[in-house]
Amino acid sequence: IKLSQSDKWFKQAGVIKQKRITNTDTSIAFRKVAKKAIRISFVDWNKYLDEIATTKKMDVNTIKTKLVECGEPGFTGGTKVAKSAAVDRLTDTSKYGGAHKERFDSSGKGRGKEGREDAKSDGYVAGYKNKKGADDKMR
Secondary structure, eight states, X not given: OBHHHHHHHHHHHTTTTSSSOOHHHHHHHHHHHHTTOSBOOHHHHHHHHHHHHHHTTOOHHHHHHHHHHHOSXXXXXOOOOOOOHHHHHXXXXXXXXXXXXXXXXXXXXXXXXXXXXXXXXXXXXXXXXXXXXXXXXXX
C-alpha cells in the first residue's frame, strides 16, 4: 500500500478530517515504518496504524472501525455527466447529418468500425441507372 493510497482511504473514512490527524502525521508515521520503501505490506501497514494511534493518543480499533465502515477505498467524487439542454441536443444522434449519420444505427447505438469505413465501391457513380446492363455487355 502506498502512502497516497492510504491517505485517500483515510480521507474517505473521515480519519484525516478530524483535527487530530493530518497528512503530515501520516507521512511521518509512514516513513518510520517504511524507511525508504514506496509501498508497505499489510503487516507493515498495521504497524503504521499503530504508530499513528500512539503518536496521536488514539485507539487503533477506532481508526480500523472507521476504515471498515466506509468500505473499500474507491472513488469519492468522480466525473459526473452534465445534464443540460445544450448537451442533450449535441449528443442526440438522430440529429446528426452527413457522414456522421452513418456512424450510428436507428436506436442511436454506435456501429463501430462498420460506421467509420465506406462500403466497397462497385465502380459506378451513384446516379448510374444501367449497372446490370453494362455489366452484362462487358462479359
